Amino acid sequence: xxxxxxxxxxxxxxxxxxxxxxxxxxxxxxxxxxxxxxxxxxxxxxxxxxxxxxxxxxxxxxxxxxxxxxxxxxxxxxxxxxxxxxxxxxxxxxxxxxxxxxxxxxxxxxxxxxxxxxxxxxxxxxxxxxxxxxxxxxxxxxxxxxxxxxxxxxxxxxxxxxxxxxxxxxxxxxxxxxxxxxxxxxxxxxxxxxxxxxxxxxxxxxxxxxxxxxxxxxxxxxxxxxxxxxxxxxxxxxxxxxxxxxxxx
Amino acid sequence: xxxxxxxxxxxxxxxxxxxxxxxxxxxxxxxxxxxxxxxxxxxxxxxxxxxxxxxxxxxxxxxxxxxxxxxxxxxxxxxxxxxxxxxxxxxxxxxxxxxxxxxxxxxxxxxxxxxxxxxxxxxxxxxxxxxxxxxxxxxxxxxxxxxxxxxxxxxxxxxxxxxxxxxxxxxxxxxxx
Numbered sequence: 001x002x003x004x005x006x007x008x009x010x011x012x013x014x015x016x017x018x019x020x021x022x023x024x025x026x027x028x029x030x031x032x033x034x035x036x037x038x039x040x041x042x043x044x045x046x047x048x049x050x051x052x053x054x055x056x057x058x059x060x061x062x063x064x065x066x067x068x069x070x071x072x073x074x075x076x077x078x079x080x081x082x083x084x085x086x087x088x089x090x091x092x093x094x095x096x097x098x099x100x101x102x103x104x105x106x107x108x109x110x111x112x113x114x115x116x117x118x119x120x121x122x123x124x125x126x127x128x129x130x131x132x133x134x135x136x137x138x139x140x141x142x143x144x145x146x147x148x149x150x151x152x153x154x155x156x157x158x159x160x161x162x163x164x165x166x167x168x169x170x171x172x173x174x175x176x177x178x179x180x181x182x183x184x185x186x187x188x189x190x191x192x193x194x195x196x197x198x199x200x201x202x203x204x205x206x207x208x209x210x211x212x213x214x215x216x217x218x219x220x221x222x223x224x225x226x227x228x229x230x231x232x233x234x235x236x237x238x239x240x241x242x243x244x245x246x247x248x249x
Numbered sequence: 250x251x252x253x254x255x256x257x258x259x260x261x262x263x264x265x266x267x268x269x270x271x272x273x274x275x276x277x278x279x280x281x282x283x284x285x286x287x288x289x290x291x292x293x294x295x296x297x298x299x300x301x302x303x304x305x306x307x308x309x310x311x312x313x314x315x316x317x318x319x320x321x322x323x324x325x326x327x328x329x330x331x332x333x334x335x336x337x338x339x340x341x342x343x344x345x346x347x348x349x350x351x352x353x354x355x356x357x358x359x360x361x362x363x364x365x366x367x368x369x370x371x372x373x374x375x376x377x378x379x380x381x382x383x384x385x386x387x388x389x390x391x392x393x394x395x396x397x398x399x400x401x402x403x404x405x406x407x408x409x410x411x412x413x414x415x416x417x418x419x420x421x422x423x424x425x426x
Contacts (some may be wrong), residue, residue, distance in 0.1 A: 023269075026276070027272065027275065029279075030279040031279075033282070034275075034278060037283055037285075037286045038282070040286045040290070041289075045289045045290055048294070049293060051293075051297060052293055052300075059300065059301055059302050063305065065309055066308055069312040069315075069316050072316055072323075073312070073319065076326075077319070079326070084325050088328060088329050092328070094332070095332050158350065162347050165346050165350065169345070174339050174340070176344075177343070177344065179368060179370075180346060181365075181366075181368075182363075182367070183365040184364075196332075199331065201324055201327050203323055203324075205316050211326075212326075216330070216333040219336060219337060219340075220333060
Protein backbone atom coordinates (compact mmCIF):
# COMPACT_ATOMS: atom_id res chain seq x y z
CA UNK A 1 0.00 0.00 0.00
CA UNK A 2 1.51 3.22 -1.12
CA UNK A 3 1.64 6.00 1.40
CA UNK A 4 -0.60 9.01 0.48
CA UNK A 5 1.46 12.12 -0.07
CA UNK A 6 -1.55 14.32 0.10
CA UNK A 7 -5.24 13.92 0.49
CA UNK A 8 -6.84 12.77 -2.81
CA UNK A 9 -3.60 11.62 -4.41
CA UNK A 10 -4.99 8.23 -5.30
CA UNK A 11 -8.15 9.83 -6.73
CA UNK A 12 -6.11 12.05 -8.97
CA UNK A 13 -3.98 9.17 -10.07
CA UNK A 14 -7.16 7.22 -10.83
CA UNK A 15 -8.62 9.96 -12.98
CA UNK A 16 -5.33 10.50 -14.75
CA UNK A 17 -4.99 6.84 -15.61
CA UNK A 18 -8.61 6.65 -16.64
CA UNK A 19 -8.58 9.60 -18.95
CA UNK A 20 -5.00 10.08 -20.03
CA UNK A 21 -5.54 8.51 -23.35
CA UNK A 22 -8.78 10.23 -23.99
CA UNK A 23 -9.39 13.34 -26.07
CA UNK A 24 -10.65 15.24 -23.02
CA UNK A 25 -7.27 15.09 -21.42
CA UNK A 26 -5.48 16.77 -24.30
CA UNK A 27 -8.24 19.31 -24.77
CA UNK A 28 -8.16 20.24 -21.11
CA UNK A 29 -4.39 20.65 -21.25
CA UNK A 30 -4.64 22.89 -24.30
CA UNK A 31 -7.44 24.95 -22.75
CA UNK A 32 -5.46 25.30 -19.55
CA UNK A 33 -2.43 26.50 -21.50
CA UNK A 34 -4.53 28.95 -23.52
CA UNK A 35 -6.20 30.36 -20.41
CA UNK A 36 -2.87 30.68 -18.62
CA UNK A 37 -1.34 32.45 -21.62
CA UNK A 38 -4.29 34.83 -21.85
CA UNK A 39 -3.97 35.63 -18.17
CA UNK A 40 -0.25 36.25 -18.61
CA UNK A 41 -0.91 38.50 -21.57
CA UNK A 42 -3.52 40.55 -19.69
CA UNK A 43 -1.72 40.79 -16.35
CA UNK A 44 1.89 40.86 -17.38
CA UNK A 45 2.57 41.58 -21.02
CA UNK A 46 0.09 44.41 -21.52
CA UNK A 47 1.31 46.29 -18.40
CA UNK A 48 4.89 45.74 -19.58
CA UNK A 49 3.98 47.14 -22.96
CA UNK A 50 2.38 50.19 -21.34
CA UNK A 51 5.43 50.69 -19.20
CA UNK A 52 7.67 50.45 -22.25
CA UNK A 53 5.57 53.02 -24.14
CA UNK A 54 5.68 55.35 -21.16
CA UNK A 55 9.46 54.95 -20.95
CA UNK A 56 9.71 55.61 -24.69
CA UNK A 57 7.73 58.86 -24.31
CA UNK A 58 9.94 59.87 -21.40
CA UNK A 59 13.02 59.18 -23.51
CA UNK A 60 11.69 61.40 -26.28
CA UNK A 61 10.90 64.18 -23.76
CA UNK A 62 14.28 63.93 -22.11
CA UNK A 63 16.06 64.07 -25.46
CA UNK A 64 14.07 67.19 -26.43
CA UNK A 65 14.83 68.81 -23.05
CA UNK A 66 18.53 68.01 -23.33
CA UNK A 67 18.59 69.50 -26.82
CA UNK A 68 16.86 72.68 -25.62
CA UNK A 69 19.19 73.00 -22.63
CA UNK A 70 22.26 72.52 -24.82
CA UNK A 71 20.91 75.04 -27.34
CA UNK A 72 20.37 77.51 -24.49
CA UNK A 73 23.90 76.94 -23.26
CA UNK A 74 25.29 77.53 -26.75
CA UNK A 75 23.17 80.64 -27.18
CA UNK A 76 24.19 82.18 -23.87
CA UNK A 77 27.85 81.29 -24.36
CA UNK A 78 27.87 83.01 -27.76
CA UNK A 79 26.18 86.18 -26.51
CA UNK A 80 28.23 89.34 -26.62
CA UNK A 81 28.57 89.94 -22.88
CA UNK A 82 29.75 93.54 -23.29
CA UNK A 83 26.76 94.37 -25.42
CA UNK A 84 24.46 92.59 -22.97
CA UNK A 85 25.81 94.63 -20.05
CA UNK A 86 25.51 97.84 -22.04
CA UNK A 87 21.92 97.05 -23.04
CA UNK A 88 21.02 96.25 -19.46
CA UNK A 89 22.58 99.47 -18.26
CA UNK A 90 20.61 101.47 -20.83
CA UNK A 91 17.34 99.68 -20.07
CA UNK A 92 17.70 100.15 -16.31
CA UNK A 93 18.65 103.77 -16.79
CA UNK A 94 15.50 104.34 -18.85
CA UNK A 95 13.34 102.49 -16.35
CA UNK A 96 15.25 102.32 -13.10
CA UNK A 97 14.53 99.70 -10.45
CA UNK A 98 14.18 102.33 -7.75
CA UNK A 99 13.51 106.04 -7.37
CA UNK A 100 16.29 107.91 -9.15
CA UNK A 101 15.91 111.45 -7.87
CA UNK A 102 19.32 112.51 -9.13
CA UNK A 103 18.49 111.13 -12.56
CA UNK A 104 15.22 113.06 -12.56
CA UNK A 105 16.92 116.31 -11.57
CA UNK A 106 19.63 115.74 -14.13
CA UNK A 107 17.04 115.10 -16.88
CA UNK A 108 15.13 118.27 -15.98
CA UNK A 109 18.29 120.35 -15.79
CA UNK A 110 19.72 119.04 -19.06
CA UNK A 111 16.42 119.60 -20.87
CA UNK A 112 16.18 123.14 -19.51
CA UNK A 113 19.74 123.94 -20.59
CA UNK A 114 19.20 122.67 -24.10
CA UNK A 115 15.78 124.31 -24.47
CA UNK A 116 16.95 127.62 -23.04
CA UNK A 117 14.30 127.82 -20.33
CA UNK A 118 14.60 128.51 -16.64
CA UNK A 119 13.12 126.30 -13.97
CA UNK A 120 11.15 127.90 -11.19
CA UNK A 121 9.54 126.17 -8.27
CA UNK A 122 9.28 122.44 -8.31
CA UNK A 123 8.10 119.68 -6.01
CA UNK A 124 8.30 115.90 -5.97
CA UNK A 125 5.80 113.34 -4.80
CA UNK A 126 5.38 109.59 -5.14
CA UNK A 127 2.87 108.81 -7.88
CA UNK A 128 0.38 106.01 -8.38
CA UNK A 129 1.24 102.38 -8.81
CA UNK A 130 0.15 100.98 -12.16
CA UNK A 131 -0.23 97.28 -12.92
CA UNK A 132 1.65 96.23 -16.03
CA UNK A 133 1.43 92.81 -17.55
CA UNK A 134 4.02 91.34 -19.77
CA UNK A 135 3.62 88.56 -22.25
CA UNK A 136 6.82 86.65 -21.92
CA UNK A 137 6.47 82.94 -22.22
CA UNK A 138 9.27 81.70 -20.11
CA UNK A 139 9.45 84.57 -17.67
CA UNK A 140 6.72 86.11 -15.66
CA UNK A 141 6.79 89.47 -14.14
CA UNK A 142 4.04 91.03 -12.12
CA UNK A 143 5.74 93.92 -10.41
CA UNK A 144 3.75 97.10 -10.87
CA UNK A 145 5.11 100.24 -12.51
CA UNK A 146 5.60 103.14 -10.14
CA UNK A 147 6.29 106.78 -10.68
CA UNK A 148 7.61 109.97 -9.17
CA UNK A 149 5.39 112.96 -9.83
CA UNK A 150 7.14 116.26 -10.42
CA UNK A 151 5.38 119.59 -10.74
CA UNK A 152 7.64 122.31 -11.98
CA UNK A 153 7.41 125.81 -13.36
CA UNK A 154 9.19 126.64 -16.58
CA UNK A 155 9.82 130.16 -17.85
CA UNK A 156 10.03 130.50 -21.59
CA UNK A 157 8.09 131.35 -24.70
CA UNK A 158 5.99 128.68 -26.47
CA UNK A 159 8.81 127.76 -28.84
CA UNK A 160 11.19 127.11 -25.94
CA UNK A 161 8.46 125.34 -24.02
CA UNK A 162 7.96 123.03 -26.98
CA UNK A 163 11.70 122.44 -27.14
CA UNK A 164 11.76 121.66 -23.42
CA UNK A 165 8.95 119.11 -23.85
CA UNK A 166 10.83 117.45 -26.70
CA UNK A 167 14.06 117.35 -24.70
CA UNK A 168 12.46 115.94 -21.55
CA UNK A 169 10.74 113.22 -23.59
CA UNK A 170 14.18 112.07 -24.78
CA UNK A 171 15.83 111.92 -21.39
CA UNK A 172 16.23 109.12 -18.90
CA UNK A 173 14.60 108.05 -16.68
CA UNK A 174 11.58 108.01 -18.96
CA UNK A 175 8.92 110.53 -18.23
CA UNK A 176 5.46 111.43 -19.33
CA UNK A 177 3.83 114.85 -19.31
CA UNK A 178 0.49 114.55 -17.58
CA UNK A 179 -0.67 118.12 -17.92
CA UNK A 180 0.62 121.60 -18.54
CA UNK A 181 -0.74 125.06 -17.93
CA UNK A 182 0.95 127.95 -19.69
CA UNK A 183 0.18 131.61 -19.22
CA UNK A 184 2.32 134.64 -19.98
CA UNK A 185 5.38 132.55 -20.85
CA UNK A 186 5.21 130.78 -17.49
CA UNK A 187 4.24 127.12 -17.64
CA UNK A 188 3.39 124.68 -14.88
CA UNK A 189 4.16 121.17 -16.00
CA UNK A 190 3.05 118.00 -14.24
CA UNK A 191 5.45 115.19 -15.09
CA UNK A 192 5.68 111.55 -14.13
CA UNK A 193 9.04 109.77 -14.05
CA UNK A 194 8.71 106.01 -14.13
CA UNK A 195 10.55 103.33 -12.22
CA UNK A 196 9.90 99.64 -11.63
CA UNK A 197 11.33 97.28 -9.07
CA UNK A 198 13.10 94.21 -10.42
CA UNK A 199 10.78 91.21 -10.43
CA UNK A 200 11.61 87.68 -9.39
CA UNK A 201 12.67 85.86 -12.49
CA UNK A 202 11.49 82.30 -12.98
CA UNK A 203 13.26 80.52 -15.77
CA UNK A 204 12.38 77.17 -17.31
CA UNK A 205 15.60 75.58 -18.53
CA UNK A 206 14.00 73.60 -21.30
CA UNK A 207 12.21 76.58 -22.84
CA UNK A 208 14.34 77.91 -25.71
CA UNK A 209 15.92 81.29 -25.10
CA UNK A 210 15.75 83.82 -27.86
CA UNK A 211 17.78 86.95 -28.48
CA UNK A 212 16.33 90.42 -28.32
CA UNK A 213 13.95 91.01 -31.20
CA UNK A 214 15.09 93.55 -33.81
CA UNK A 215 12.44 96.00 -32.52
CA UNK A 216 13.79 95.81 -28.99
CA UNK A 217 17.37 96.14 -30.18
CA UNK A 218 16.38 99.22 -32.12
CA UNK A 219 14.63 100.59 -29.05
CA UNK A 220 17.67 100.04 -26.84
CA UNK A 221 19.90 101.67 -29.47
CA UNK A 222 17.54 104.66 -29.57
CA UNK A 223 17.56 104.88 -25.77
CA UNK A 224 21.34 104.73 -25.64
CA UNK A 225 21.41 107.87 -27.80
CA UNK A 226 19.28 109.59 -25.17
CA UNK A 227 21.73 108.94 -22.38
CA UNK A 228 22.20 112.16 -20.51
CA UNK A 229 25.61 113.42 -19.63
CA UNK A 230 25.55 115.00 -16.17
CA UNK A 231 24.92 118.75 -16.33
CA UNK A 232 28.15 120.51 -15.50
CA UNK A 233 26.49 123.56 -14.06
CA UNK A 234 25.15 122.97 -10.59
CA UNK A 235 21.45 123.71 -11.06
CA UNK A 236 21.20 125.02 -7.50
CA UNK A 237 23.91 127.66 -7.84
CA UNK A 238 23.36 131.12 -9.43
CA UNK A 239 24.69 131.67 -12.98
CA UNK A 240 28.36 132.75 -12.89
CA UNK A 241 28.40 134.58 -16.22
CA UNK A 242 25.89 136.79 -17.93
CA UNK A 243 25.75 134.52 -20.94
CA UNK A 244 24.79 131.44 -18.90
CA UNK A 245 21.10 130.65 -18.75
CA UNK A 246 19.99 130.46 -15.12
CA UNK A 247 18.24 127.15 -14.64
CA UNK A 248 16.64 127.52 -11.27
CA UNK A 249 15.44 130.83 -9.93
CA UNK B 250 -3.67 -6.71 -26.43
CA UNK B 251 -3.56 -3.03 -25.52
CA UNK B 252 -6.64 -3.36 -23.34
CA UNK B 253 -4.89 -5.70 -20.98
CA UNK B 254 -2.30 -3.08 -20.12
CA UNK B 255 -4.83 -0.93 -18.37
CA UNK B 256 -5.98 -3.06 -15.46
CA UNK B 257 -8.84 -0.82 -14.64
CA UNK B 258 -12.08 -1.99 -16.09
CA UNK B 259 -14.27 0.96 -16.83
CA UNK B 260 -17.81 1.07 -17.98
CA UNK B 261 -17.58 3.71 -20.62
CA UNK B 262 -14.76 2.74 -22.78
CA UNK B 263 -13.23 5.85 -24.32
CA UNK B 264 -11.63 4.90 -27.54
CA UNK B 265 -8.18 6.29 -28.32
CA UNK B 266 -8.69 7.86 -31.67
CA UNK B 267 -6.29 9.86 -33.76
CA UNK B 268 -6.47 13.66 -32.97
CA UNK B 269 -9.12 15.48 -34.94
CA UNK B 270 -8.68 18.66 -36.88
CA UNK B 271 -10.11 20.76 -34.08
CA UNK B 272 -7.73 19.23 -31.58
CA UNK B 273 -4.78 20.02 -33.82
CA UNK B 274 -5.97 23.60 -34.20
CA UNK B 275 -6.35 23.93 -30.46
CA UNK B 276 -2.87 22.54 -29.94
CA UNK B 277 -1.41 25.00 -32.41
CA UNK B 278 -3.20 27.88 -30.75
CA UNK B 279 -1.96 26.81 -27.33
CA UNK B 280 1.62 26.40 -28.51
CA UNK B 281 1.49 29.67 -30.43
CA UNK B 282 0.12 31.58 -27.46
CA UNK B 283 2.70 30.04 -25.18
CA UNK B 284 5.50 30.96 -27.50
CA UNK B 285 4.16 34.47 -28.09
CA UNK B 286 3.73 35.14 -24.34
CA UNK B 287 7.22 33.95 -23.61
CA UNK B 288 8.74 35.91 -26.48
CA UNK B 289 6.91 39.18 -25.73
CA UNK B 290 7.62 39.06 -22.04
CA UNK B 291 11.32 38.49 -22.71
CA UNK B 292 11.42 41.23 -25.34
CA UNK B 293 9.65 43.78 -23.17
CA UNK B 294 11.77 42.84 -20.20
CA UNK B 295 14.92 43.47 -22.23
CA UNK B 296 13.59 46.74 -23.66
CA UNK B 297 12.68 48.05 -20.22
CA UNK B 298 15.86 46.90 -18.52
CA UNK B 299 18.15 48.32 -21.19
CA UNK B 300 16.26 51.57 -21.88
CA UNK B 301 18.43 54.68 -22.18
CA UNK B 302 16.24 56.65 -19.75
CA UNK B 303 18.54 56.55 -16.70
CA UNK B 304 21.52 57.72 -18.80
CA UNK B 305 19.42 60.45 -20.37
CA UNK B 306 18.33 61.66 -16.95
CA UNK B 307 21.95 61.86 -15.87
CA UNK B 308 22.81 63.77 -19.06
CA UNK B 309 19.96 66.18 -18.44
CA UNK B 310 21.11 66.83 -14.91
CA UNK B 311 24.66 67.52 -16.14
CA UNK B 312 23.32 69.90 -18.80
CA UNK B 313 21.12 71.64 -16.18
CA UNK B 314 24.13 72.16 -13.93
CA UNK B 315 26.06 73.65 -16.84
CA UNK B 316 23.19 76.00 -17.64
CA UNK B 317 22.87 77.01 -14.00
CA UNK B 318 26.41 78.38 -14.12
CA UNK B 319 25.21 80.87 -16.76
CA UNK B 320 22.21 82.07 -14.78
CA UNK B 321 23.53 85.63 -14.40
CA UNK B 322 23.58 86.19 -18.13
CA UNK B 323 20.15 84.59 -18.48
CA UNK B 324 18.85 86.94 -15.78
CA UNK B 325 20.33 89.95 -17.59
CA UNK B 326 18.70 88.94 -20.85
CA UNK B 327 15.33 88.42 -19.20
CA UNK B 328 15.59 91.78 -17.43
CA UNK B 329 16.37 93.52 -20.70
CA UNK B 330 13.36 91.86 -22.32
CA UNK B 331 11.12 92.83 -19.43
CA UNK B 332 12.35 96.42 -19.29
CA UNK B 333 12.03 96.94 -23.04
CA UNK B 334 8.45 95.66 -22.99
CA UNK B 335 7.56 98.23 -20.33
CA UNK B 336 9.55 100.99 -22.02
CA UNK B 337 7.78 100.36 -25.30
CA UNK B 338 4.45 100.55 -23.51
CA UNK B 339 5.37 103.90 -21.94
CA UNK B 340 6.61 105.36 -25.22
CA UNK B 341 3.56 104.17 -27.16
CA UNK B 342 1.02 105.43 -24.66
CA UNK B 343 2.39 108.81 -23.67
CA UNK B 344 0.85 111.85 -25.29
CA UNK B 345 3.26 113.85 -27.43
CA UNK B 346 2.45 117.37 -26.24
CA UNK B 347 5.45 118.84 -28.02
CA UNK B 348 4.14 117.61 -31.38
CA UNK B 349 0.64 118.86 -30.59
CA UNK B 350 2.03 122.29 -29.73
CA UNK B 351 4.29 122.32 -32.75
CA UNK B 352 1.43 121.43 -35.14
CA UNK B 353 -0.76 124.01 -33.51
CA UNK B 354 1.92 126.69 -33.76
CA UNK B 355 2.45 125.89 -37.42
CA UNK B 356 -1.17 126.84 -38.11
CA UNK B 357 -0.84 130.30 -36.55
CA UNK B 358 -0.66 133.00 -39.20
CA UNK B 359 1.47 136.08 -38.83
CA UNK B 360 0.12 138.50 -36.27
CA UNK B 361 -1.29 135.87 -33.95
CA UNK B 362 0.21 134.43 -30.79
CA UNK B 363 -0.70 131.89 -28.15
CA UNK B 364 -1.56 133.66 -24.92
CA UNK B 365 -2.21 130.63 -22.82
CA UNK B 366 -2.62 126.90 -23.19
CA UNK B 367 -3.80 124.18 -20.85
CA UNK B 368 -3.27 120.56 -21.84
CA UNK B 369 -4.33 117.38 -20.16
CA UNK B 370 -4.54 113.93 -21.73
CA UNK B 371 -6.30 114.30 -25.09
CA UNK B 372 -7.84 117.68 -24.38
CA UNK B 373 -6.40 121.14 -24.57
CA UNK B 374 -7.67 124.63 -24.25
CA UNK B 375 -5.87 127.54 -25.93
CA UNK B 376 -6.24 131.31 -26.08
CA UNK B 377 -4.97 132.89 -29.27
CA UNK B 378 -4.61 136.63 -29.47
CA UNK B 379 -4.22 139.00 -32.38
CA UNK B 380 -4.65 142.65 -33.17
CA UNK B 381 -6.52 141.64 -36.32
CA UNK B 382 -9.82 139.80 -36.55
CA UNK B 383 -8.86 138.85 -40.09
CA UNK B 384 -5.81 137.01 -38.78
CA UNK B 385 -8.00 135.16 -36.30
CA UNK B 386 -10.43 134.33 -39.08
CA UNK B 387 -7.59 132.98 -41.20
CA UNK B 388 -6.45 130.93 -38.25
CA UNK B 389 -9.94 129.50 -37.70
CA UNK B 390 -10.19 128.51 -41.34
CA UNK B 391 -6.78 126.91 -41.17
CA UNK B 392 -7.53 124.95 -38.04
CA UNK B 393 -10.90 123.70 -39.24
CA UNK B 394 -9.32 122.56 -42.51
CA UNK B 395 -6.75 120.60 -40.54
CA UNK B 396 -9.23 119.35 -37.96
CA UNK B 397 -10.04 116.01 -39.55
CA UNK B 398 -6.40 114.97 -39.38
CA UNK B 399 -5.77 115.47 -35.69
CA UNK B 400 -8.70 116.90 -33.81
CA UNK B 401 -11.92 115.15 -32.90
CA UNK B 402 -13.69 118.29 -31.79
CA UNK B 403 -12.98 122.04 -31.84
CA UNK B 404 -15.19 124.39 -29.87
CA UNK B 405 -14.87 128.14 -29.87
CA UNK B 406 -15.85 129.11 -26.36
CA UNK B 407 -15.02 132.80 -26.27
CA UNK B 408 -14.05 135.74 -28.41
CA UNK B 409 -13.15 138.78 -26.33
CA UNK B 410 -11.42 142.09 -26.64
CA UNK B 411 -8.54 143.34 -24.55
CA UNK B 412 -8.84 147.10 -24.73
CA UNK B 413 -5.58 147.71 -22.87
CA UNK B 414 -3.54 145.85 -25.46
CA UNK B 415 -5.92 146.38 -28.40
CA UNK B 416 -6.07 142.70 -29.06
CA UNK B 417 -8.74 140.17 -29.74
CA UNK B 418 -8.59 136.92 -27.76
CA UNK B 419 -10.03 133.73 -29.16
CA UNK B 420 -10.52 130.77 -26.78
CA UNK B 421 -10.72 127.28 -28.23
CA UNK B 422 -11.36 123.92 -26.56
CA UNK B 423 -9.94 121.10 -28.62
CA UNK B 424 -10.27 117.33 -28.24
CA UNK B 425 -7.61 115.22 -29.93
CA UNK B 426 -8.32 112.09 -31.93
